[in-house]
Amino acid sequence: MPNSPKLLIPAFGRLYAIFAPITEPLMRLMAGGSLAFHGYQIVFGNIEGAARFFESVGFDDGLMWAWIVGILQFVCGILLAIGLFTRVAAGPIIVFLIVAIVTYHWEFGYNWESRGIEYPLFWAIVVLHFLVHGGGPWSLDAKIGREI
Amino acid sequence: MAAYTRPYIPALVPYYEKCKPFALTLLRVGLGAILIPHGAQKLFGLFGGAGISGNAALFDRLGYAPGMLWGTVVGCIEFFGGLLLVLGLFTRPVALALTIFMIFGVHFTGKSGGFFWLNRGAEFSILILLCAIVFLIRGGGEYSLDRKLGREV
Numbered sequence: 001m002p003n004s005p006k007l008l009i010p011a012f013g014r015l016y017a018i019f020a021p022i023t024e025p026l027m028r029l030m031a032g033g034s035l036a037f038h039g040y041q042i043v044f045g046n047i048e049g050a051a052r053f054f055e056s057v058g059f060d061d062g063l064m065w066a067w068i069v070g071i072l073q074f075v076c077g078i079l080l081a082i083g084l085f086t087r088v089a090a091g092p093i094i095v096f097l098i099v100a101i102v103t104y105h106w107e108f109g110y111n112w113e114s115r116g117i118e119y120p121l122f123w124a125i126v127v128l129h130f131l132v133h134g135g136g137p138w139s140l141d142a143k144i145g146r147e148i
Numbered sequence: 149m150a151a152y153t154r155p156y157i158p159a160l161v162p163y164y165e166k167c168k169p170f171a172l173t174l175l176r177v178g179l180g181a182i183l184i185p186h187g188a189q190k191l192f193g194l195f196g197g198a199g200i201s202g203n204a205a206l207f208d209r210l211g212y213a214p215g216m217l218w219g220t221v222v223g224c225i226e227f228f229g230g231l232l233l234v235l236g237l238f239t240r241p242v243a244l245a246l247t248i249f250m251i252f253g254v255h256f257t258g259k260s261g262g263f264f265w266l267n268r269g270a271e272f273s274i275l276i277l278l279c280a281i282v283f284l285i286r287g288g289g290e291y292s293l294d295r296k297l298g299r300e301v
Contacts, residue, residue: 005287005300012301016285023282030278034271037263110185110195112265112272118182119265119272125178126275132164132171137152147153148160 024136025083031126032080035093039073042066057104072096080130083139087148090131097124169290173236176289179279180233183246187227190219210256225249233283236292240301243284250277 007013042050047066054069055062072092079089097120105117112118134148135141155161189197198206200216203223207215229242254277258270265272288294 005295005298008299008301016287019285023285026278027275027282030271030275034275041264113268115266119275122178122182122272123275125175126279129171129175132167134153134164142152145153146156148156 021137024130024133025138027126028083028086028130028135028139029081031123031130032077032082032089032093034077035073035123036075036077036081039070039075039077042070043074059103069096080127083135083141084144085148086130086135086139086141090127093127094124094131097121097127172286172289173291175279176236176239176283176292177234179276179283180230180235182276183226183230183233187223187225187230190223191227222249236288236294237297238301239283239288239292239294243280243282246280247277247284250280253277 047063047070050066050070051062053062054065059065073096076089076093076096079085080093101117101120101124105115105120108115108117110116110118130136141147185195188194190203191200193199193202197203200220200223203219204215207213207219207222209215212218225242225245229246232238232242233246250273253273254270257268257273261267261269263269263271283289287300294300
């Protein structure tokens with residue numbers, strides 16, 4: 001990498017270089033996979049429960065929103081995790097997380113333990129990284145050789 | 149960075165390139181910033197936290213004895229480590245400490261809450277752990293004091 005700092009222990013440089021390509025897929029797998037897990041619970045689990053939840057927080061026609069959110073989480077989550085159409089998947093996820101923060105988590109304050117904005121906010125920052133960088137060298141996008 | 153994909157919309161590429169130096173920096177600053185309030189809760193009792201002695205008692209209760217030692221160590225990693233991550237100073241040593249701490253964090257939250265974060269599960273801890281590993285491997289990167297100083301572990 002150009003103009004990177006001089007290493008105090010140069011021998012570590014090789015280790016860093018070996019592991020550098022792994023860091024992005026790790027984040028992608030977790031940020032996307034975890035979201036897909038949420039979506040899976042809505043779409044293939046308790047869709048009526050999710051619909052009641054959405055109506056209770058002010059989304060009329062909760063069943064429609066449950067489908068929209070569930071499918072968005074499940075599909076975009078998987079795409080992000082495997083790095084296919086990475087940027088196309090990252091956009092809706094960020095929009096969803098921001099909507100979730102504004103319409104729901106905001107009133108619980110900051111702390112993640114009490115459903116506050118902390119986690120969705122950090123999640124959005126992680127996904128934003130992939131909106132900007134794309135899937136990276138270890139992704140299906142790179143395998144295919146084309147991306148948005 | 150070498151291009152490993154051909155863009156569908158080449159006109160967007162300059163915008164990606166312009167944003168790229170900021171994305172990882174934002175992640176580092178975000179990671180650090182998110183830890184600081186937790187440390188301030190534990191060390192100084194700010195933001196409705198227990199403060200240093202209350203926190204020590206909590207860690208004792210949770211089985212991390214002596215709580216005064218481990219509670220304070222965790223508080224310091226969160227508060228001072230978070231601050232250093234925001235600045236990008238000593239990024240790798242801080243990230244190493246955070247990685248070790250978050251392995252325990254994942255274990256603890258997973259044991260008590262399962263996976264989903266709305267049940268206080270492990271998923272947030274896992275994401276923080278992975279982001280700590282990112283900076284353990286990559287160092288401070290752009291706009292960090294490490295790079296400004298030109299030396300890094």
